[in-house]
Amino acid sequence: MSRPPAVLGAVRERARGLLPRGLGYAVPAREREPDAVVRRRRQAVGVGCVAGAGMLGVSLSTEPGSRQFYGLTLATAATWSLGSLASGPLHQGWIEMQDGVRRRPVMVPVVTGVGAFGCFVAGALVARRVPVLDDAVRRVLRFAEEGSTPLVVLTTVANGAAEELFFRGALYDAVGERHPVLVSTLAYTATTAASRNPSLTLAGAVMGTLFGLQRRATGGIQAPLLTHLTWSALMLRYLPRLFRDRQRFRY
Template sequence: MKKALLAGVTAAGSGLLGASLASRSGSRRFHVLTASVAATWFAGAGRVPRGRRDVAGPVLAGAGAFGAFYGGALVARRIPVLRRAIAGVLGHAHHGSAPSVAATTLVTGAAEEVFFRGALYDAFGARGSTALYVLSTTATRNPALVLASAVMGTLFAVQRGRSGGVQAPLLTHVVWSALMLAFMPRLFPPELDG
């Protein structure tokens, strides 16, 4: 019964995620839908295991993951399908209000961790929760986000297993997302969106 409920939450959140990224950048619809995605993940999370209280390790992991993705982005800019996919996501950063885009990005990232590395991890284990995370991200129809979800979902699941809770993956996710939002748009300016 619990797994069926979690599957329903995953399906609802995934549908909202796909609709949010398909909406016009900076629009009211985009912000309402992304807030709904975060609310869905938070509501489905139930009891959240905190785990060990290490801060430095997860923060450094987030910064290190950003460095790896930044290096990958330097290559991806030269591959048209990846450049378009990344620019499509970053269109929300270019055309939306910076504070609301930042809030949306960070709150949604935190919500993903409490749901996927909380309730889903407890119900389906590391591999299952990561597979569901990647499957959920396919609703965006964006290959760059799907690839990122596979890489980062694996890292987050390892952190959840080692730390015993969601604090480590949550901190890593928020730091990684904040750095991506701060520096990636410069690599993919709006004129490269097409």
């Protein structure tokens, strides 16, 4: 017996209410900010980019697990955060579902972070077989494996949140309507390049693009921030184990 059309229609409507618009969606532009606000944002972003990139490069050149590493890493997070605060107010954003209803972005960004982690695990299985990438990833993972676990978690969370406040918040708003996703991603990638690590730079380019698209689709920083923290936490928890146990995957 076929289902009544009314029931099928209700099911479709319910499904639409559970699915967000895709990353190709762009929220309508807000009213243009006053010139004084725009100048302040751009000045704060310019100083923040230079200072933050320098702090990141120095922190990753220190000994993993050392006091200098933790101090400089937290100072880097503070630099991004101060730059975002100095630029002016930031927006949380909304996720618009396919039925037109708007919701605060929570579950969708978390699920996106889990999916991004899965993609990186697949990429890591390939990277382990490429000597240059394998060495680059291992150099990054040293900072996760050596030292105090609570401090590693603290610095990871602090920097993930601060980077979103700055790059998908202050910098994105400072760019305005002139390709903010592209510009914020290029700036984020250039900053991670200060680490002189190809795997970290590649990850910055890939995730920076995803975060930028989320920012455009939601109009705020909450979605990319939650995705970044979810992805970072999973990478911190499971990626070192994958490279540590590589022998068991060999044939």
